[in-house]
Amino acid sequence: MEPLNLLEAFLQSAECAGFSEAARRLGLTPAAVSKNVARLEGRLGVRLFQRSTRRLALTEAGERLLQQVRGPLTELQGAIADAAQGAGEPAGTLKVALAHGVGRMYILPLLKGFLQRYPGVQHDWRFDNRVVDLIGEGYDVAIGGGIDLAPGVVARELGRPWVLVTAAPSYLAGRQLPRHPSELAGWEGIARRSAESGRLRDYLLRNAAGEEAVAEFRPVATFDDPEAMAQAACMGLGVALLPGPHAAPLLESGQLVRLLPDWHAEVGPLSIYYSSKKLLPAKTRAFVDYVVAQLRAQDFAGRLDRL
Template identity: 60%
Template sequence: MEPLSHLESFVQSAEAGSFSAGARRLGLTPAAVSKNVARLEASLGVRLFQRSTRRLTLTETGEGFLRQVSGGLALVQDALASVATVGGQPAGTLKVSMGQAFGRAYVVPLLGEFLARYPAIVPDWHFDNRQVDLIGEGFDAAIGGGIELAPGLVARELARVHVVAVASPGYMARRPMPAVPSDLAALDGIVRRSSPTGRLRNWTLVNAAGDEGEADLKPRIVFSDPEAIAQAVRMGLGVALLPMPFAGPGLASGEFVRVLPGWVADMGALSLYYPNKKLLPAKTRVFVDFVVERFRETGFAQRMKGG
């Protein structure tokens, strides 16, 4: 039987289209992956890849071998991961993706308790404001909003996130309080540029009566980072439309005041995503349960509502 590492190197390189991409998925060097595949070919006595300086393609034999082994390999990997323990405790490296500011503010503070409960798990957390390919990039889980629920993924909703208009008390002390969203045009707007699209974010606000209005902020400052926007609000530089994860702490401390109280925009669901597997690795299962439990205990979903 071929070593599992040789089969993994072959399958990941074949699916990714190169030794380098396969190596990134496996956390190895391209040289190590190439060597594993070469050893597999030598052991089988066949050539699985056609190699050139520009591309890596499967031979006809390689294509047939990939069809035969890929499904079975995934089952073996899932089975091994599901029982991976040290002293009866879930173990292994836990690769999770989350937004930079959100992860620092809401997930990292839970880390001490999580490690105390599961000391054999090693968090490998990636802080990046982009949508990752959980399965393709080898992530165990991701936390975020607006992530496409691709086949093979499960989403556990943590909260519906509202967007609210905020400013510093000092800034609003010198200005009349807006009554409807269109009144925001008279104020200095600190607006956000979407990193994926490059466009300025526009919001339609609604109130409890069902009235709607476009938040007509005139850009005075444009940032791509919500944490930077919150800092500019604290400095009294203008009014901003912020998701509650970033507006909530300032409102609780008194650094922010609500502009247009009662008016909100629904940003959508913030969810925890993970692969849908019959044999979910123990490390992933306990992480999902832990995050859902702690967010529920702290009333996170209620705190994300701005109404």
């Protein structure tokens, strides 16, 4: 098992960019982690990190090794954890990638119940609005919307949110409500920039009759985070095109009003993604089934449809 321990020390040190946080995750001392990494470097005959007093930086050889071992090591650890527990009892560290708003508003509240049911699972969640490489980055599960499936990845749909046109009552005071997207021209709005490409997002709105129109307004601010857009809209800064999961609680509370209720943009389903490998770790299978069942019990998809 020693080679696995050395690789685990390397992997955690690379992800944490330091020995101290890696030691905390592994339950070791920073000196022990540093020693394991040094032993791995000695065995391989290459330097994996450039060390300084402030942080670690991967060398070219370290970057190459990280890409090669991250996915396989995670799978191997999952298999070992399953075997150790017997009968596939969920155990081990579950690495999850979640979109910021959806993760905090809808998935995080489910964590306590899951922990009570499966106390052997430790959670390592990363909140990010970008699309992650499940296998390459070593994630067990990802939750997000509008993602193209990569080879080796499967998805279970959680709901089909729309992008809705919203604004605060304070902003709408004294204004005549628009009847067509073209009437938003000249209105102030909060634009969204893609966190991945850096480009401004344009949404093509559709109605039940099949008509299409682009919602154009005068941007007063541009954000790459829908939660920030929602907050700015609530402050009365202008119109915001928000995904349904972000808009739902604000529309229900009256902080925002939906404009053009017959129009919406489609961004693809919100899904939970995981590797299609045959021997899916018990921890992953349990988490996926739990999230799907809990959101179904809460009528999450139906709530989005009724907005």
